[in-house]
Amino acid sequence: MNKSDSLKNIFRQEASELIADIEENLLNIEKDPENKDFLDSLFRPMHTLKGSGAVSGFNDIADFTHNIETVLDRVRSGLIPVTRELIDLIFKSIDQIKIMLKEDKAAISESKNTVSDIISKFEKLAHDNNIQEIFETQETEPEPAPLNPCSETNKNYTIEFYPGPEIFAAGIDPLLLIDELRELGLCMVEARMSDIPIVHSIDPEKCYLSWNFTLTTSCGIDAVKDVFMFVEHSSRIKIQEIETSRETLSDLSEQGLFFLCEKLLETGYITAYEFNETMSGRKNISDTLVDAGVVSQQEVKSGLSTSEIIQKSEKGFKDSTIRVALDKLDHLVNLVGELTITQSQITRITSEVKDARLRKPLKTAERLTGELRNIILSVRMIPIGTTFGKFRRYLRDMANKLEKDIELITAGGDAELDKTVIEKLNDPLIHIIRNSIDHGIEKPGEREKKGKSPKGTIKLSAVQKGSRVCINIEDDGTGLDPEKILLKAEKMGLSYNKDLSEKEIFNLLFLPGLSTSEQITNLSGRGVGMDVVKKAVDSLHGTIQINSKKGHGTNIEIALPLTLAIIDGLMIETGGNFFILPMGMVDKCIEIVYENNKNQGNRNIICIKKEVIPLIPLREIFEIPGKRPDIEQVVIIDAENFKAGIVTDRVIGDHQTVVKPLGKTFKNAEGLSGATFTGDGNIALILDIPGLIRCAQQSPADKTPEYLYTRIFNKK
Structure with missing residues (x-):
């Protein structure tokens, strides 16, 4: 991949984030059109999209976005009102930009007419508001009139611009920013060169220059900030509005004042007499800094220029964030997983060696490995609010199509999940929200x-909640009708117990093909969706449950682990085989005597505090040979508010589990979700609790816990 392609890929990634931000702000503006902060928040990413597109080779996007930006500038000025038509048009423009970002040249070519149509609609919108020539070309744009810096109608700013050293690598040319700044009015530029190293140390891909600007313009400070909008996160920028009447010019620094007055003298704004009067009797800025203790007199005598002294008194800028490819993070997580396994093996081996000298370095190694693991995993964590924001646009479009008025309320967006989990969660949430919108x-x-x-x-x-994140999707619609669900189940040929609870009836919706919709639409109604949601949540080691009240709405709760790479587990052993239970589902551990259970008719149930809990014997489910011990261990697990007891020979204890896939041969194995290595090099299988319950339900009746088997349903 050449540098140009790499730059385009970086822009595509940045553009997707900017577009999400634009759509979020558009929806906020639609809700509160009078809020100027929302307008400013919309203008910034749009301006960034234009600037970044221009320097990344996406000139078509830059030109098109410039037109949208021009309209938004008129909106900010109050010349164009915020209307539903305007919002729809900008949304349509954003969809067009998404097409332009693709590498499909045919699709881009076909959409040229759409671009022309959108621009013509913007022009019509401007014409309806008595704004002529809203889109002017750069060649016909008149030169700005000379500005008097001492006029009360103009504003004056001092600007310090310290680009990040990697600004060139991001495809940004600082000179283009300077040219854009000059378009705002009279701009005087001073370059700082004190950071330029000796020749053999220069890296041509790094920026060593910084600049001071003195700007006189009729524009507000927002317009000045907009120039640096797409470098504000990678550069240090300081903008100050100043008064530059002839009475207050003496408030400027020595070098800035001299530079300003020199330019004003050249342009005829002040006379030579006024220039001399301003500069005479002014204390040297170097002496001022020495008096303040910023620099020493020796440094001044050694020949430091004024700009170098000023720069020495300020802290240098450091980038706070960097972009890292996801595949590199995945590889790093895998390496940390291998390190965790190796650490467990070392711990086991050294426990057999009675040498006190190993204890301290071993504990240090364990601590450092744990900290490294936690930090690496936290790097992959992103706020779930990044996903929530995407659904606002989806809901708006679907509600308009169905002629419904629906508002999306979000909360808890700062809760973090692994990026992989969030990506796989997108489709299930879309299914659920679509059902809420449609019926x-x-x-x-x-x-x-x-x-x-x-x-x-x-x-x-x-x-x-602990090591899990609970996501709730709640609507105030019609709710679910249990009788209608049971009627649909009968039509599908399912028999069920008459004493099913309401929650168990709702769980029937996870069956393929079962839908309570009265009619089939292009959105839903074919029974495809909730079974897909259930499978997706199960694949993420999560749980899902439905609560609803007829006529008052529905609530769906999804509980997911924070990450799928390394989980906290409970290790158990049955017949010499090791298994891992996700710790987030473990409720308690108890003992049972085999003979006592045998005397109860092998019903495989246990009563704890008057609560009947079905038992799932691993030895029978996985057909593990060997005799059952006299005293067995039972791990009570809670999955989707359904409790069951996992019967095993022995509970070993906590285990930091590095999840490994089972491979193509066993990827569809029921009741298993992965594998890991124990400290002594053995393999332990990670149990999929919902899948294990299904596995127990599908076992022959004489081997399946009776309560568990008959409680749900059977096919005829």
């Missing part, structure tokens, strides 16, 4: 008849 929330007229607000709400929230 959950009623149309405004229907809601008013029921005494509800015409605007429906869908609340998407997240909260971290």
Whole structure:
């Protein structure tokens, strides 16, 4: 991959983040059109998109975005009102930019007419608001009129610009920013060169220059900030508004004042007499800094220039963030996993060696390995709010299509999940939200008849509980009808117990093909969705449960582990085989006597505090040979509010589990989700609790726990 392609890929990644930010702000503006902060927040990423596109080779995006930016500038000035038509048009423009970002030349070529159509609609919008020539070419744009820095109608700014050393690597040319700054008005530029190293130490891909600007313009400070918008996170920028009347010019620094007055003298704004009067009697800035203790007199005598002294008194800029390719992080996580396994093996071996000298370095190694593991895993964690924001646009479009008024409320977006988990969670959440929009929330007229607000709400929230994150999707729609669900189940040929609880009835919705929708639409109604959601959540080692009240809405809760790479587990052993239970599902551990259970008719149930809990014997489920011990261990697990007891020979204890895939041969093995290595090099299988319960349900009746088997349903 050449440098140009690499730069384009970086821009595509940055553009996707900027577009998400733009859509988020557009939705905020639609909700509160009078909020100027939202308008400013929308303008910034749009401006960044334009500038970054220009320096990355996406000139078509830069030109197109410039047109949108021009319209937004008129909106900020109050010349164009915020209307539904304007919002829809900008959304359409964003969709067009998404097409331009693709490498499909045919699709881009076909969309040229769409670009022209959008621009013509923007022009019509401007014409309707009596704004002529909204899109002017650079060649026909008139030169800015001379500005008097002492005029009350103009504003004056001093700007310090310290680019990050890697600014060139990001494809940004600082000179283009300087040219853009000059377009705002009278701009005087001073380059700082004190950081330039000797010739043989210069890296041509790094920027060693920084600049001071004195700007006189009729524009506000927002316009000045916008020039540096797409470098503000990688550079240090200081913008100050100053008063430069002839009475206050003496407040400037020595070098800045001299530079300003020199330029004003050249342009005829002040006379030579006024120049001399301003500069005479002014204390040298070097002496001022010596008096303040910033530099020593020796440094001044050694020949440091004024700009070098000023720069010495300020802290240098350091980049706070960097972009790292995801495949590199994945490789790093794998290496940390191998290191964790090796550490466990070393711990086991050294425990057999009675040498006190090994204890201290071993404990240090364990601590450092643990810290390294936690830090690496935290690097992959991102706020779930980044996913929540994507659904606002989706909900808006679907609600408009169905002629419904729906508001999405989000909370807990700062809860963090592994990036892999969040990516795999996107489709399940889309399915659930789509169901709520399509046949959950009623149309405004229907809601008013029921005494509800015409605007429906869908609340998407997240909260971290220990090593898991719980996500709730709640709507105030029609809710679920248990009788209708049972009727659908009968039509599908399913028999069920009459004493099923309401929650168990709702769980029938996870069956393939079962849907309560009265009609099939292009959005939903074919029974495809909730079974896909269930499988996706199970693959993430998560749980899902449905709660609903007929006529009042539905709540779906998804609980997921923070990460899938390394998990906290409980190691157990049955017949010489080792298994890992996810610690987040473990409730308690108890002992049972085999003979006592045998005398109860081998019903494989246990009663704890008047609660009947079915038992799942691993020895029978996996057909492990050998005699059952007289005293067995039972690990009570809680999955989706369904408790069961895992019967095993021995509970070993906590285990930091590095999850390894089972491979193609065993990837569909029921009841198993992966494998790991123990400290002595043996393999331990990681149990998939929901899958294990399904496995027990599907076992022959004479081997399956009776309560567990008959509690749900059987096919005829």
